[in-house]
Amino acid sequence: VTLQMEPRNVSRWAVQASALTLSVNPIRVIVDNLVGKECPSKELISLAQGDPTAYGHLKPPEKAVAAVVHAFSSGHHNGYTASTGSAACRAAIAEVHSQGTSPLSRDDVFVTVGCSEALEHCIAVLAAPGSNVLLPRPGFPLYETICRRHGVECRFYNLMPECGWEVDVDSVRQLADASTAAILINNP
Structure with missing residues (x-):
């Protein structure tokens, strides 16, 4: 069977953006407007971002750094994992947060970025x-x-x-x- 298609001259694509693109995080608007407007006589203390490492205030323990370097260097953990997080990671989280009559298993844990x-x-x-x-x-x-x-x-x-x-x-x-x-x- 041969499929015959009519030739089309499309000079412009009519692709509509999703309505989801209209949602804006209000914090981003404030933070983005601050860039370049610092007051030279005062130090800016940003309370807008949740990244505690951005200003060097929360350094990871050396043991954690060594573990990450070892895992990366081994080559066994450099690819994709399950979308819910690795089984070992979820099991460790479940173990830490289990309590007496409320035990958790790795299947109760969902890891996000x-x-x-x-x-x-x-x-x-x-x-x-x-x-x-x-x-x-x-x-x-x-x-x-x-x-x-x-x-x-x-x-x-x-x-x-x-x-x-x-x-x-x-x-x-x-x-x-x-x-x-x-x-x-x-x-x-």
Whole structure:
């Protein structure tokens, strides 16, 4: 069978960008606007990025560095691993976090590349488009960005600074309904 196709003259592609490209992390907007606007008389202390190594304040232990160098040098760990994290890594995490009547196995652990990816997975798995998630106010702006990207309504419950930032349980009761998929609690 011969397939005949009509010739096409396409002078311009009509590819539409995903609506997901419209979501912007508010922290990035602030940080990106700071570049080049430092005050010469004051040192900038960035609280915007979660990378504790960016300013040399959190050096890994020498034993950890040696273990990474050894693993890399062996050539046995330089490729892809399971998308949930290596079995050995997940088993070690499960062992550390198991408690008496609540034992964990490696199958209970999912490893991500950083907190942002973990939040993305959690919200995508727990909340369907059209549902809502209760978020703390004040809170981390990325929670809202991820929810909106997935079509999830954000509802904000209050934290009470005068009570050591305890959750205002009455505001949670007022906000929660049958469409509430999750309540995000950040501690600390």
